[in-house]
Amino acid sequence: MIQMRELRKDFTVRVKAGRLRREKRTVSAVDGIDLTIEPGEMVGYIGPNGAGKSTTLKMLTGVLSPSSGEVSVFGLTPVPQRTRLALRIGVVFGQRSQLWWDLPLGESFRLLRHIYRVPAAEHEARLRRCRGLLDLDAFLDTPVRQLSLGQRMRGELTAALLHGPRVLFLDEPTIGLDVVSKQAVRSFLAELGASGDVTLVLTTHDLADIERLCDRLVVIDHGRVVHDGTIEALHARYGSRRSLVVELDEPLPPGFTLPGASVTGVEADGHRVTFALDGSSSGAAVAALVAVASVRDLSVVEPDIEDVVARLYQAG
Amino acid sequence: MDRIGASVLTISPGRPFRASLTTFGALVWSGFRRYATYRQATIAGSFTNIVFGFLRCYVLLAVAAGAVGNRPAGYDVEQLATYVWVGQGLLAVTGMWGWAELADRIRTGDIASDLLRPVPPVVSYLAADLGRALHGVLTRFLGPVLVGLLFFPLVTPQRWQTVPLFVLSVLLAVVGCFGCRFLINATAYWLQDARGPQMLWTLGSGVLAGLYFPLRLLPEWLTVTLWVATPLPGLLQTPLDVLVERDPPALQAGLVALQAIWAVLLIWLATVVQRRAERKLVVQGG
Missing domain, CATH: 3.40.50.300 (P-loop containing nucleotide triphosphate hydrolases)
Structure with missing residues (x-):
């Protein structure tokens, strides 16, 4: 057409x-x-x-x-x-x-x-x-x-x-x-x-x-x-990933790793941690996290198209 | 949504001419409607035309009083008064000055919307201009003519063919004037801004169309040259000369024929220029 x-x-x-x-x-x-x-x-x-x-x-x-x-x-x-x-x-x-x-x-x-x-x-x-x-x-x-x-x-x-x-x-x-x-x-x-x-x-x-x-x-x-x-x-x-943001009562122990996810940000003296999910389901990650830490609040953030596009434009 | 969605267009099969005429008519009407919106401007414009009518009329009558046999350039006093007052009325009908719509649309890039229509721009602008002229006849023409009738002795046409010839001559003046203005505006395709050519036009057209003084006051070789070599006398002087019966019938018909040739030539030129412009057009802005 x-x-x-x-x-x-x-x-x-x-x-x-x-x-x-x-x-x-x-x-x-x-x-x-x-x-x-x-x-x-x-x-x-x-x-x-x-x-x-x-x-x-x-x-x-x-x-x-x-x-x-x-x-x-x-x-x-x-x-x-x-x-x-x-x-x-x-x-x-x-x-x-x-x-x-x-x-x-x-x-x-x-x-x-x-x-x-x-x-x-x-x-x-x-x-x-x-x-x-x-x-x-x-x-x-x-x-x-x-x-x-x-x-x-x-x-x-x-x-x-x-x-x-x-x-x-x-x-x-x-x-x-x-x-x-x-x-x-x-x-x-x-x-x-x-x-x-x-x-x-x-x-x-x-x-x-x-x-x-x-x-x-x-x-x-x-x-x-x-x-x-x-x-x-x-x-x-562009490898944009969903991320998991958790609010914790206590900071995570040093050296802590979550299978299928990597830490991308730590804020508020370790009380707020952001993980990027590498393809694993958010359910599995949450379950693994709850098993070791006391989670006060959490949210799963979809990848932001604006970020991807901004990266694309800047690369150009 | 299906009904808004596409359906193959049926464009009045078999009657393309009638359909074109309807489209043209609708465009003429749109021109009329657009001008009818501005009533205060119409009143203000008429008032200005009338004030300047008095000025011009008294100047020309003073000239007449000092001329040999009271007939400057072959016009008697009544003919001169008619020339001035009908001329003041015709100014807004032919719309000689102040039209910059096309140039503005080229400068801002809005011309793109005109190009996206299935009607060629010269045709749609001409139609809208005829509508504007019609509005001018019904509103701006009558005021000065009535005032002239009230305060001065005006000519009553003696020949049967004068009024129809005058109507035709005015129509040709409108078309010719549109052609000139379109071309002046179209310089914006190349210059981005047509204000320079427009100023030249305002100056030149006023003098050479016979607005400031009847062109017959000039030496004969010059008037003949102007008439034949430029469309300008056809924009105002010709219809006025026809109305006041300045010349014998055959010459009058010849002058109107000359107007017609110029009108056709100008519209053709406008079409050519428009086509050229479209090929190199840069639509301004995002």
Whole structure:
């Protein structure tokens, strides 16, 4: 459905080189990306700022032309066949608006129906679903310029879906949203993805979006793919482990070892100890620990995706 | 979610022209609606047009009083007053000044949203501009014309074809003016900021479209050159000359035809420039 082969985008920047002289320098925003996305997939596309995420998305949607390489979406080449492609894809740029600033939200939707030439019945049905799921009714008559960011983003999502696109590109859809709005957007997208007939490509800096929504994670850095697979695969690759944090009445005897786990931190004069679990079940570790020490409290902490990704970015 | 989910689009099979017309109409209406939102601005704009109308009218009438036979450049007093007041009304209809929407969207990168629609940007901006012009006709045009009628003797057209030709000429002026403004704004694709070209435009268009004074006051070789070599007289002077019946019918029709040629040329040029720009476009920001 979506194919990128050796996709590159270079930008020329002029850098100061001396008092008056400026040198041209080529910067590769996207540096040879190969990626295939199948129908129905939900792909999280992440990377540090400036890694080339948005640039890739712009090339996929036909807004930017690639410097070299191939890209096809539905078998169409995005830039030359942009208007045809536009009928089949939905795009939300979290930092931009596709709605008309001066028009009420409802009127923007009506205009979009004519722009995309959607039959009235289909338009009504889709709008009704979105109104229900995203609680739009309270502000359908409000001009877009007066909407809060959360309201506007719900409007943007609706606007991107009214023509029934098969692929939805979302560029940081939860940026700047409060917790409740984020959850609303996420659960809406989760439901959309669960139906299986919309392919979703999502860039974000909020990894909770990815954990909640995406079964495939593509990490790019400096314009190259550095990871492509599930979140679990990422953990396995970077050796992230679950940890067991225990609070003890007495510090552990010196030289104490727990089979299948290693001590990674000792705090509060030895009253709080953190073990990293090397594949062993937390139950076995807890049982072994309780047998020798008096445990006041304990918790098992799942590996944090943010840590893994931070390590990944720093390595790059 | 199945109903929001995909279904192959049925794009009014068999009636593409009618569907295009509906889309265009909806875009025109959106332009109208967007301008209708700002009522206070409409009132303030009309007021300004009227104040400047008095200034311009008295200056030109003073010129007329000092001219040979009271007919500077072949206009009598009534024609001059009509020229000024209808011109003040047309200013907001053609929207000669103050449109920087496209340049702003290029600068901020919001142009990306326009490119993601299945309608070419030149078409959608033209449609919205026609809607804006329609709003201008209904609100900004009438005020100055009514005030002119109240305070000055204005011309009543004598020939049957004058009013329809005037309407056509205004429409062509709107399209031509849009073409010019689109091109000026489109320089932002290369310059990031179109304020320089825009200032030149504001200065040049005011003088060369016949706003500050009727171009007929210039030597004849110059007026002819301006008319043929630039679209600018077609933006204001031509419709006004048509209305005040400055020239014989055949010449008037010829001037309107010239407007039409320029309008087509400008829209074509806008399309070419837009296509070029898309190829080298850098969408600003993340």
